[in-house]
Amino acid sequence: MTLTIGEVSKKTNLSVPTLRYYDREGLFPGLQRESGIRKFSDKELAGIQVIECLKKSGLSIPDIKQFMDWTTMGSETFEERKDLFVNQRAQVEKQLNDLKRVDNLLRYKCWYYEMAMKLGSEEAVKAIPFDKLPKQIQENFPYEH
Amino acid sequence: MTLTIGEVSKKTNLSVPTLRYYDREGLFPGLQRESGIRKFSDKELAGIQVIECLKKSGLSIPDIKQFMDWTTMGSETFEERKDLFVNQRAQVEKQLNDLKRVDNLLRYKCWYYEMAMKLGSEEAVKAIPFDKLPKQIQENFPYEH
DNA sequence: TTAAACCCTAAAGTTGACTTTAGGTAAAGG
DNA sequence: CCTTTACCTAAAGTCAACTTTAGGGTTTAA
Structure with a gap:
């Protein structure tokens, strides 16, 4: 149930360097690795959909990272997340x-x-x-x- | 019936450097000057509307220059211009x-x-x-x- | 007559989102 | 064994569309 970066690249039409760049920028919090190699799960694939959506809505990478961080924080950030989507x-x-x-x-x-x-x-x-x-x-x- | 660059800037919300940049890039073919100072006429104001429109449609500055050049060439470029708009x-x-x-x-x-x-x-x-x-x-x- | 408010140019700098380069590791196939 | 293929990092490079900087000229108003 996990994909390598190359497989994700094919599935999403994002280049491998772009996916690495997103990871570096913190857009995949909690992304797993096995002996150094990234393992993308459904969670990251869904994440990519949201990233694409927020990007097209005009949000910057740092602001998307902020949102991704909120998603790791449970119900205490529901309001921030909702407000973000309302704004976008x-x-x-x-x-x-x-x-x-x-x-x-x-x-x-x-x-x-x-x-x-x-x-x-x-x-x-x-x-x-x-x-x-x-x-x-x-x-x-x-x-x- | 002509405006200075500052007046055009106020009217269009494009900065003065942006207007100079557009001029440098050839987006105002035939723009008049009086002792070195740019004189914008209705023609350029209408041009700016088209520039903004083409920009928002995704056209690059050089491609917009191409179009502006076509507009100086009369009926022999009607087809190119129409095709451009159809494409955009x-x-x-x-x-x-x-x-x-x-x-x-x-x-x-x-x-x-x-x-x-x-x-x-x-x-x-x-x-x-x-x-x-x-x-x-x-x-x-x-x-x- | 000097300071503010315009105008001008050429050239360098900025920004965000990637992409490319250089250099290296690990598994698989012939 | 050796080559291909896919993975990795860090760092430098690219691109478009402006923006900023530095330097200079002219007109207007106090």
């Missing part, structure tokens, strides 16, 4: 909103250049009156005025 | 999907620790049978099995 969720909501706005602008630009190709010039696209634009474009028209 | 949109869709999965896991973890606090232990939370979990949690239950 708020961060992710922000990121999602931001990305949606980016998506809208990109969508507009795709349409804009498609029309420019059809009409032969950017000026022709800009000359289209607002109420003649596709609804999709109208609804998410960029540039504050 | 695909990237952003990927990012959005990824972030939504992150959001789901965070949502689960928030619930998990809230329950752990109520019930007094993680074991008690893990012992809840699947069909007794809230629907929200059931639908987005983490960990592939």
Whole structure:
């Protein structure tokens, strides 16, 4: 029920040096070894899922280590852990909103250049009156005025 | 109708050194100067919107410069520009999907620790049978099995 | 007339998250 | 036996996108 670092690497698509680096940074508290060789268990595999998630939410390695340390401390750190997740969720909501706005602008630009190709010039696209634009474009028209 | 670098900085929340850096990297082709001093016009302000957008979509500074160069070249580069935006949109869709999965896991973890606090232990939370979990949690239950 | 508040450049420094390098140990297969 | 393969460490290197530093010019306001 334990895996070597190479096996974990294949399973997770994290490079072997990255896994060693995570270990060095304290992201696998209590990781077992047998004659110097790391033995990864289900606990570490689940840990990696959480690490990836927290990383994508914008948390730094030291802050992830902090969380991992909390997980070794039992019920006295439930609140800290919950607060961390609540905070990171708020961060992710922000990121999602931001990305949606980016998506809208990109969508507009795709349409804009498609029309420019059809009409032969950017000026022709800009000359289209607002109420003649596709609804999709109208609804998410960029540039504050 | 032109702004100094400091005024643009205030308007965009990009630092003055960042704006100079962008200029150095060629992100403002055709930026005017008066006795050595940069004069930002509406064209550059609109450019900054696009730069920010492309950056958030994952494009590097050199690739953004490439795009900015295309914009100076007229209709012969419409296709390249459209393709770029189509590609970046695909990237952003990927990012959005990824972030939504992150959001789901965070949502689960928030619930998990809230329950752990109520019930007094993680074991008690893990012992809840699947069909007794809230629907929200059931639908987005983490960990592939 | 001097100090504050702008503007400018070139070049070096910073940051976080890895990656690479150099050097070494241990088991397995031919 | 010897080569391959997988493991280990410590330390140095990389990368992108800025930021900071050092040095200098010009205009404005007291």
